[in-house]
Amino acid sequence: MELADGWGLDAVTMQGVAGRIGVTPMALYRLVASKADLLDGLVELFLTELPTPADDLPQDEQLAAMADGLRQVARRHPAVTPLLLQRPATTPGSKQVRQAVYGRLAAAGVDADKIARVERLMSTAILGFLASEAGGRLSHHPRRVLDEDFLALQRMLGAFIADQSTGEGR
Amino acid sequence: MELADGWGLDAVTMQGVAGRIGVTPMALYRLVASKADLLDGLVELFLTELPTPADDLPQDEQLAAMADGLRQVARRHPAVTPLLLQRPATTPGSKQVRQAVYGRLAAAGVDADKIARVERLMSTAILGFLASEAGGRLSHHPRRVLDEDFLALQRMLGAFIADQSTGEGR
DNA sequence: ACCTGAACACCGTTCAAGT
DNA sequence: ACCTGAACACCGTTCAAGT
Numbered sequence: 001m002e003l004a005d006g007w008g009l010d011a012v013t014m015q016g017v018a019g020r021i022g023v024t025p026m027a028l029y030r031l032v033a034s035k036a037d038l039l040d041g042l043v044e045l046f047l048t049e050l051p052t053p054a055d056d057l058p059q060d061e062q063l064a065a066m067a068d069g070l071r072q073v074a075r076r077h078p079a080v081t082p083l084l085l086q087r088p089a090t091t092p093g094s095k096q097v098r099q100a101v102y103g104r105l106a107a108a109g110v111d112a113d114k115i116a117r118v119e120r121l122m123s124t125a126i127l128g129f130l131a132s133e134a135g136g137r138l139s140h141h142p143r144r145v146l147d148e149d150f151l152a153l154q155r156m157l158g159a160f161i162a163d164q165s166t167g168e169g170r
Numbered sequence: 171m172e173l174a175d176g177w178g179l180d181a182v183t184m185q186g187v188a189g190r191i192g193v194t195p196m197a198l199y200r201l202v203a204s205k206a207d208l209l210d211g212l213v214e215l216f217l218t219e220l221p222t223p224a225d226d227l228p229q230d231e232q233l234a235a236m237a238d239g240l241r242q243v244a245r246r247h248p249a250v251t252p253l254l255l256q257r258p259a260t261t262p263g264s265k266q267v268r269q270a271v272y273g274r275l276a277a278a279g280v281d282a283d284k285i286a287r288v289e290r291l292m293s294t295a296i297l298g299f300l301a302s303e304a305g306g307r308l309s310h311h312p313r314r315v316l317d318e319d320f321l322a323l324q325r326m327l328g329a330f331i332a333d334q335s336t337g338e339g340r
Numbered sequence: 341a342c343c344t345g346a347a348c349a350c351c352g353t354t355c356a357a358g359t
Numbered sequence: 360a361c362c363t364g365a366a367c368a369c370c371g372t373t374c375a376a377g378t
């Protein structure tokens with residue numbers, strides 16, 4: 001992760017990582033099955049850094065806090081962020097985060113049969129934005145513009161959640 | 171592009187492309203400045219395949235048609251799709267597509283000062299979904315589920331557009 | 341059990357040389 | 360003008376060999 005943060009994802013090579021921990025490249029194959037496996041480990045590491053919002057916050061603020069936390073981790077690890085969209089969302093870390101979102105969507109009043117879809121669209125939209133931001137697709141815009149974009153994105157998702165809920169709003 | 175479609179993005183190497191057109195790798199440097207330049211060409215090629223919806227459709231259907239067209243091209247070129255999020259949206263192809271969306275958002279009644287932001291959030295959410303679909307993050311779901319996801323995404327964006335407009339809806 | 345040396349088949353890129 | 364040969368410094372990965 002230090003290698004990715006400091007020198008970009010291209011610096012994360014078997015030889016690079018091996019050198020970083022003072023060992024030959026072949027020794028790494030005792031720890032990971034392949035380079036893809038190593039990159040999956042990077043994604044898991046990313047996910048473990050996500051903060052868990054306090055339980056006593058209102059539900060919509062908890063979801064907003066999770067989105068903000070995701071963006072902060074993405075800002076710390078921009079080289080790793082695009083990987084989140086490219087690996088199956090079935091690893092332990094992914095599942096844990098998803099379950100946390102499920103719980104908060106349920107508490108927010110989203111119909112049980114819509115929760116999974118709402119979670120997919122939310123994560124997809126947020127990760128798409130963060131990958132764009134980290135990958136450089138939007139980096140020609142000043143930070144302030146992107147901050148407001150992210151706020152607008154959160155409001156859009158908030159409206160969508162309300163729309164998929166019964167018992168409040170419409 | 172044929173190489174990417176048939177064998178994945180990893181098969182798009184200087185040597186692979188050179189072999190494909192019957193030339194040595196070094197000869198490619200007369201046509202592209204670097205491998206990154208070659209990949210940018212792939213993205214441009216992708217964008218030129220986007221269909222232009224008929225002008226006589228209602229505005230919301232034109233936007234839906236553009237989204238559908240984007241998804242169809244993404245399905246033809248899944249290996250290239252993730253690249254769209256990773257390159258600056260400043261190439262000729264990107265600008266042309268963006269201007270087309272601007273025009274349709276204006277016609278849909280979106281306030282002039284909000285058009286650029288709405289376009290960024292729309293493209294970000296759609297590309298995020300298509301990259302997830304193409305990259306395998308969601309590929310453990312059956313096609314039917316993803317089709318419905320995409321429809322829900324379009325409805326969410328439609329509601330967002332209406333929300334950013336004056337003179338109709340709320 | 342854990343690591344290494346040597347090797348293999350690749351990469352992107354350069355530079356001088358050929359026609 | 361356009362392409363090639365030879366070379367360089369890298370890749371990921373394997374396998375047999377060392378301790």
